[in-house]
Amino acid sequence: MKYDIRLLTKAADDLLGTVTNPVHRRILINYRRHAIFEVCGLSTAEQKSAIRRRKTRPSCYMPGGVA
Numbered sequence: 001m002k003y004d005i006r007l008l009t010k011a012a013d014d015l016l017g018t019v020t021n022p023v024h025r026r027i028l029i030n031y032r033r034h035a036i037f038e039v040c041g042l043s044t045a046e047q048k049s050a051i052r053r054r055k056t057r058p059s060c061y062m063p064g065g066v067a
Contacts, residue, residue: 005039008035008036008039009032009035009036012028012029012031012032012035013032015028016028016029016032
């Protein structure tokens with residue numbers, strides 16, 4: 001069975017629809033962003049650089065949660 005990377009952030013996306021605590025929402029958003037960066041092959045240093053530049057979506061990001 002192949003792993004479908006489009007489902008990588010499904011759990012975080014689902015939880016973002018129900019979680020109201022701002023701290024928990026930020027944790028989920030950060031996790032989701034990190035997971036997308038990992039799939040795109042960005043190193044930790046590149047992730048930090050992209051975040052500092054406020055480029056929060058990697059080049060392989062596609063709207064709708066599909067990477």
